[in-house]
Structure formats: C-alpha cells, structure tokens
Amino acid sequence: MTRRLAIHPDDRKSRFRPGRMIAGLLAMTLAICAIWTAGWFYMASRLEEQTRAVLAQIAAGGAQVSCADLEATGYPMRLGVVCDSVSFATADGQYAATAQSLVSTAEIRKPERIGGKLEAPLALGGTSIPPLVMRWNDLRFSTDYDEPLPQRVSISADNVTLSRQSSQATFAEATKIDLSGRLRQGDLDLELELADFFAAVPTAVRLPPLTLTTKASITDGAARLAGNGFTTMRGLSGTLRELRLRTPSGDPQIWISGDYSIDERGLINGDVSVRIQSPERLGDIIAELAPGEADTIRSAFKTLDGFTADGKTPSIPVRIKDGVPSILFIKLPRIPPLP
Numbered sequence: 001m002t003r004r005l006a007i008h009p010d011d012r013k014s015r016f017r018p019g020r021m022i023a024g025l026l027a028m029t030l031a032i033c034a035i036w037t038a039g040w041f042y043m044a045s046r047l048e049e050q051t052r053a054v055l056a057q058i059a060a061g062g063a064q065v066s067c068a069d070l071e072a073t074g075y076p077m078r079l080g081v082v083c084d085s086v087s088f089a090t091a092d093g094q095y096a097a098t099a100q101s102l103v104s105t106a107e108i109r110k111p112e113r114i115g116g117k118l119e120a121p122l123a124l125g126g127t128s129i130p131p132l133v134m135r136w137n138d139l140r141f142s143t144d145y146d147e148p149l150p151q152r153v154s155i156s157a158d159n160v161t162l163s164r165q166s167s168q169a170t171f172a173e174a175t176k177i178d179l180s181g182r183l184r185q186g187d188l189d190l191e192l193e194l195a196d197f198f199a200a201v202p203t204a205v206r207l208p209p210l211t212l213t214t215k216a217s218i219t220d221g222a223a224r225l226a227g228n229g230f231t232t233m234r235g236l237s238g239t240l241r242e243l244r245l246r247t248p249s250g251d252p253q254i255w256i257s258g259d260y261s262i263d264e265r266g267l268i269n270g271d272v273s274v275r276i277q278s279p280e281r282l283g284d285i286i287a288e289l290a291p292g293e294a295d296t297i298r299s300a301f302k303t304l305d306g307f308t309a310d311g312k313t314p315s316i317p318v319r320i321k322d323g324v325p326s327i328l329f330i331k332l333p334r335i336p337p338l339p
Helices: 009-014 018-060 221-226 279-289 291-305
Strands: 064-068 071-073 078-083 085-089 096-099 102-107 110-118 122-125 132-135 138-144 152-164 170-184 187-199 210-218 237-246 253-262 268-277 316-321 324-327
Touching: 018 064, 018 071, 018 078, 064 078, 078 110, 187 221, 210 221, 253 316, 268 279, 279 291
Parallel strands: none
Antiparallel strands: 064 085, 071 078, 078 102, 085 096, 096 122, 102 110, 110 138, 122 132, 132 152, 138 152, 152 170, 170 187, 187 210, 210 237, 237 253, 253 268, 268 316, 316 324
C-alpha cells in the first residue's frame, strides 16, 4: 500500500507562480512608461518655452524670425520641435529667407547632437540679392551643440535647383550638395561638394556639368561667426587646402591649393598652386567663356600640355591680384567680385 505524503502549507507558498510574476512585471513596465511619458511631456513643454524665448531674443536684436505653430515632437526616444513654416530676415533687410516645414530633434541620451530636415521650397530675397527660389528633394542637417557656438554643422541635400522667382527658370542645379563646418582652434574648417553642378553663364556656350570638391579654412572664423556672421565674404582670409574641379568623364580636372584673401571690394588675392589634367581640353572650355582672349588662352594651355606627365602638369604657381589670375606673364579672365 502506497502512502501519500501531505503537502506542507509552506510548500504551497514557495511554489513558483508565473502568473503573479508576469503581472508584477507588467505593472512595473506600465509604471515606468507612465513616469517616462510624464517626464517627456514636461521636457517638451520646457523646450517649447526655451525655443520661444530664443526667438524673442533674436527678434529683440532687430532681426525678424518666426516659427509658425511651434510644437514639441519626437516622443518617445527623441525630443525636438517642428514648425509648419520658418522665416528669417536680417535687421538691415539685406537678406531674408522663408521655408516650409522644419523638423529638428535630438536623442534624449545625446541631447547635444541635433538633427533634422527642412522642406522645400526656400524663398530668398532682401536688398542684397534678387528674389530666388531654391528647391530640393531631401535636405537634412545635423550639429553638435555647444556654447557659445556649435562645434560641428553638416548639411546634405539632393537634386537642388535655384531659380528666379519672376521667371521660375532654373539657372543653377546640382544632383547633390554636401557642406560641413567644424571649429578648430578659432578657425573654421569647411568642406563642400557639389555633384554634377551646372550654372548658366552669360554666353552662348553651355558648359558641361562639373563636380566641385573643396576643403578650406577661414582664419578667425569662430570670432566672425560670434560677431556679425558671414553676411559677406569680403574681408575673409585663410587657406585653400584643396579645390578639385572635374567633368563627368573625369577629363579634364584641376586641383588648386594655397592661401587666399578677399578685399573690401570683393576681389580675390592670393598665391596658389595649380595642377591640371588634360590642360589643352581645359583651355578650350575657358576660351569659350572669354572669346575675346580665346587665342591667348588656348595657346597658353596648349603650351602647358607639353609639360604633362601621365596626363597631368607639375604644380604651377598662379598669382591672383585684384581678382585677375596670372600664370607667369599670361593673364586669365578676371574673377567677378564676391558678395
């Protein structure tokens, strides 16, 4: 005969009950979510207040700035603001811009790293520039926020076009634009890439699309940003580490590097070094832009073609004085004054 052992009351209490544990975990999860949600909405309200305070501070300085229907966004893991439209105009009225929806957010665990996107179109105007319209397919930006200035900023846009508001005729376009800036010991380092860039020029000649890659630094750029910003390029100086210009086929190409300065008239001065791939072909392109000096330009670049090795010239010193580049005694077309 088999004896059945009685179950001790303590054994019933110690027996594993998964239902009770799941209920406890669910209650804890709901509590954490409730606390997180309350905290997020508190930070969102504070962010809206601070953003409006910053906009008011900018306006108090004379500039005109607006962010229509500003509200917080990004729940649950990000935090930022969205505006149905944004506008800005300098106090002197020289420059003004208006764009569609702006979204800017940051990860809660890395609040200093801010990213976002801006919807096209962007209307540009003011007393210093004609009314223009810029469009794109996708424009995104990011920055590492710091006081008093961000340490890094980057902007990327695809299929960018620039046209006049009056005619809507496109006079400049690029399949991609990448621009980044970084502060380094008081200077501002810039990198720019324009892919398949085309701009209409006042000649009957249609130039091929070009890809431009630039790496440059602006001396005391941080102080310039903290002051009046870059409302003008005049008075700037620095180093052009590399400027590379090439056609879609990769032939010809040109590399430029050296020191530069821009005087108060907007004219470039500097001593740079230039290397050219297929100089005779490049001479043909430049000659089409300056038909009055076409023979001299073609002759000069044909001479350079005789010094190439593997299709490239050695480094050529070029002096730019009052906007006019010259190679030895040969003067090239004048560079227009910069704004």
